[in-house]
Amino acid sequence: xxxxxxxxxxxxxxxxxxxxxxxxxxxxxxxxxxxxxxxxxxxxxxxxxxxxxxxxxxxxxxxxxxxxxxxxxxxxxxxxxxxxxxxxxxxxxxxxxxxxxxxxxxxxxxxxxxxxxxxxxxxxxxxxxxxxxxxxxxxxxxxxxxxxxxxxxxxxxxxxxxxxxxxxxxxxxxxxxxxxxxxxxxxxxxxxxxxxxxxxxxxxxxxxxxxxxxxxxxxxxxxxxxxxxxxxxxxxxxxxxxxxxxxxxxxxxxxxxxxxxxxxxxxxxxxxxxxxxxxxxxxxxxxxxxxxxxx
Ligand code: NAP
Numbered sequence: 001x002x003x004x005x006x007x008x009x010x011x012x013x014x015x016x017x018x019x020x021x022x023x024x025x026x027x028x029x030x031x032x033x034x035x036x037x038x039x040x041x042x043x044x045x046x047x048x049x050x051x052x053x054x055x056x057x058x059x060x061x062x063x064x065x066x067x068x069x070x071x072x073x074x075x076x077x078x079x080x081x082x083x084x085x086x087x088x089x090x091x092x093x094x095x096x097x098x099x100x101x102x103x104x105x106x107x108x109x110x111x112x113x114x115x116x117x118x119x120x121x122x123x124x125x126x127x128x129x130x131x132x133x134x135x136x137x138x139x140x141x142x143x144x145x146x147x148x149x150x151x152x153x154x155x156x157x158x159x160x161x162x163x164x165x166x167x168x169x170x171x172x173x174x175x176x177x178x179x180x181x182x183x184x185x186x187x188x189x190x191x192x193x194x195x196x197x198x199x200x201x202x203x204x205x206x207x208x209x210x211x212x213x214x215x216x217x218x219x220x221x222x223x224x225x226x227x228x229x230x231x232x233x234x235x236x237x238x239x240x241x242x243x244x245x246x247x248x249x250x251x252x253x254x255x256x257x258x259x260x261x262x263x264x265x266x267x268x269x270x271x272x273x274x275x276x277x278x279x280x281x282x283x284x285x286x287x288x289x290x291x292x293x294x295x
Contacts (some may be wrong), residue, residue: 001025001147004047006059006073007092008035009057010229011118015151016044016127019061022128022150026116029053031073031259054082059147062090066237073110075105084132087143090115093172093234095241096162097248103136114140115161116148117168121229129153133171135164158201169245172238173256175230179277180259182213186220187284196221216277223281225274235276236263 001024008030020026028044036046047053050073054060060083064070073079074088085289088106089250090099090113103113123131132152134141141157150156154204158164182289189199200217203209219225225232243256266282281287 001059002056003147004053004059004060005061005063006053007063007065007069007259008039009063009065010122010231011091011125013039013042013044014122015061015063018043018125018128018151019147022147024147024150027053027056044275051078051082054079054086057086059087059089059144061147062088062092064092065234066092067094067102070094070102075102079080080105080109080182083109085110087112087114087140087174089144089147091118093117093168093241094165095169095245096165097245098133098241099165100162101127112140112143113161113283114138114144115164115227116144117164118152119168119171123229124153125151132156133158133164133167135159135167136161146220166245169238169242172235173242175244175276176235176239176259176263176279177255178210178212179216179279180262180283182210182216182234183220183277183280183283186217187287190287191284192261216275219275219277220280223287225278225281228273228275230276231273232263232267232278233272235279236260236267236272 004027005012006029008016008028016026016028026044028039028046029050036048040046062070064073083106088111090102099246106113114134116132116134119131120129128151132148132155136159158167160197164209188282189196203213239256239260243253243260246253246256262282263279266279271278271281
C-alpha cells in the first residue's frame with residue numbers, strides 16, 4: 001500500500017517508520033524542512049511538495065497537531081481536488097464534531113475518511129503497540145485495517161464517525177485527572193514530610209493505584225520533565241476539547257475547567273514543551289521554588 005504521512009512530529013515520525021518497517025511504501029511530508037531532514041536521515045522517503053506527496057498515495061495518514069492544522073493542510077482546494085479515491089486516516093486528537101466536519105469535507109471531495117486516534121506514545125508507535133480507536137464506516141475501516149494492525153496491538157472499531165474521537169478524549173481526560181489527582185496527593189505527602197516510599201507501597205496495594213503513577217513519580221521527584229513523548233501543551237489542547245464537548249453535551253465542565261486553569265499556569269511558567277507530568281509543578285508551586293522536602 002502506498003502511504004503518505006503528513007506531519008513528522010513526535011508521533012508522525014515513528015508512525016511513518018513503523019509503516020515502512022511493515023513493508024508499506026511510505027512517503028513523508030512535513031511543513032517545516034528541518035523535520036524532513038531528520039526523516040530522511042532515518043531512512044524515510046521524503047517529499048517537500050505537498051501536492052506531489054498526496055498524488056502518489058493510496059492512503060493519507062494524518063499526524064498533525066489539531067483540526068486547524070488539518071484544515072490548513074488537507075482541506076485547501078488544491079489538495080482536496082486530489083483526494084478522490086484515496087483513504088484519509090486521521091490519527092491526531094481532535095473533537096468528535098471537528099472529525100465529522102473534516103470527514104464530510106473529504107467525502108465531498110470523493111475520498112474516504114476514517115478517524116483512528118491512538119493511545120500510547122513514541123515507543124508504542126515504534127513497536128506497533130498503540131491502542132487504536134477507529135470511527136467511521138465499515139468499508140473505510142476495512143480499507144484501513146491492514147495499516148492499523150501494523151501500528152496497533154489493539155485496533156478497535158469503536159463505531160461511527162466521531163465515536164473514535166470521543167473515546168480518545170475520554171481517555172485523555174483520564175490522563176489529565178489521574179495525573180492531577182496523583183500530583184495533589186504526592187504534594188501533600190511531601191509537604192508533610194511523609195515517606196514517599198511508604199505512600200507508594202500503600203497506594204500500590206490499594207484499589208486507587210494506576211500504573212501511570214509509578215511511570216511519572218521519578219520525574220516529579222526529580223523535577224525533570226525533559227525529552228517528553230507527550231508535552232503539556234498537547235494535554236491542555238485535549239482537555240480544552242473535552243471541556244468544549246462537555247459543555248455541549250450537558251456534562252458539568254467545572255472539573256476540566258479548573259484543571260485547565262492550573263495546567264495553563266504551568267504552561268506559562270515555562271512547562272508547555274515539557275512532559276505533561278510537569279503539571280505537578282503548577283499544582284505544587286512551592287516545591288517548584290525549591291521548598292521541596294525530599295522523600
Ligand atoms: P507535534 O510533535 O507537536 O507535531 C505536530 C505536527 O503538526 C508537526 O509535524 C507540525 O509541523 C504539524 N503542524 C502543526 N500545525 C501545522 C500547520 N498549520 N500546517 C502544517 N503542519 C502543521 O505533535 P505530536 O505529538 O506528533 O501529535 C500529533 C497529534 O497526535 C496531536 O493531535 C496529538 O494530540 C496526538 N497524539 C500525540 C501523542 C504523543 O504522545 N505525542 C499520543 C497520542 C496522540 P511543523 O514541524 O511544521 O511544526
